[in-house]
Amino acid sequence: EIVMTQSPATLSLSPGERATLSCRASQSVSSNLVWYQQKPGQAPRLLIYGASTRATGIPARFSGSGSGTEFTLTISSLQSEDFAVYYCQQNNDWPRTFGQGTKVEIK
Amino acid sequence: EVQLVQSGAEVRKPGESLKISCQGSGYSSTNYWLGWVRQTPGKGLEWMGIIYLGDSDTRYSPSFQGQVTISADKSISTAYLQWSALKASDTAMYYCARLSNSWSPFGHWGQGTLVTVSS
Numbered sequence: 001e002i003v004m005t006q007s008p009a010t011l012s013l014s015p016g017e018r019a020t021l022s023c024r025a026s027q028s029v030s031s032n033l034v035w036y037q038q039k040p041g042q043a044p045r046l047l048i049y050g051a052s053t054r055a056t057g058i059p060a061r062f063s064g065s066g067s068g069t070e071f072t073l074t075i076s077s078l079q080s081e082d083f084a085v086y087y088c089q090q091n092n093d094w095p096r097t098f099g100q101g102t103k104v105e106i107k
Numbered sequence: 108e109v110q111l112v113q114s115g116a117e118v119r120k121p122g123e124s125l126k127i128s129c130q131g132s133g134y135s136s137t138n139y140w141l142g143w144v145r146q147t148p149g150k151g152l153e154w155m156g157i158i159y160l161g162d163s164d165t166r167y168s169p170s171f172q173g174q175v176t177i178s179a180d181k182s183i184s185t186a187y188l189q190w191s192a193l194k195a196s197d198t199a200m201y202y203c204a205r206l207s208n209s210w211s212p213f214g215h216w217g218q219g220t221l222v223t224v225s226s
Contacts, residue, residue: 001168001169032210034212034213036152036212036213038152043202043204043216043217043218043219044144044152044202044204044213044216045216046212046213046214049211049212055212055214087151087152089152089154089212089213091210091211091212094166095154095156095166095167095168095169095170096154096168097154098144098151098152098153098154099151100151101151101152
């Protein structure tokens with residue numbers, strides 16, 4: 001199965017700063033890469049699919065890029081509601097697999 | 108509005124059986140997939156499997172194949188996750204989520220069902 005590796009495990013930043021989260025696949029997943037956001041006590045929420053397409057209602061400060069094995073989620077200017085855990089997931093091959101998550105915390 | 112409503116929290120003993128459910132609403136057809144995702148305390152997300160409501164075509168992760176059974180009743184837009192003999196290691200939050208097709212992301216999520224297995 002494809003192993004998804006996210007880095008860093010934790011990102012400590014201040015509101016207004018730019019966040020850059022990485023996700024690497026153990027083999028190519030083309031552009032079939034998804035990002036989710038999860039806040040404490042809540043279900044995950046779809047942010048980005050197809051590596052770079054924002055889901056309905058997702059603010060423009062969230063952007064995704066990459067293809068093949070290297071992907072990036074960028075939050076251009078962190079808002080208080082963006083401090084959460086972010087997961088990538090490949091939906092190119094069976095079984096679908098998630099990364100272990102990156103926690104974006106307030107510095 | 109698409110909604111997924113999961114059954115309530117469960118507490119069971121090791122060796123007991125359990126079936127939890129996820130009912131969808133807000134859409135008229137059964138041409139979609141529902142999936143299950145496990146989240147153990149303090150850990151990340153694990154993709155367990157998905158089922159097509161139209162014909163019950165099912166895909167499992169090898170990690171969960173043989174450990175759980177995913178089923179569906181399209182007449183009530185409901186998917187199920189079932190264990191025949193729970194283990195303590197099955198203690199987790201289980202989320203169901205909806206996909207438009209098998210290549211889609213999980214676009215809508217249920218609220219989660221907490222399963223606790225303890226003697």
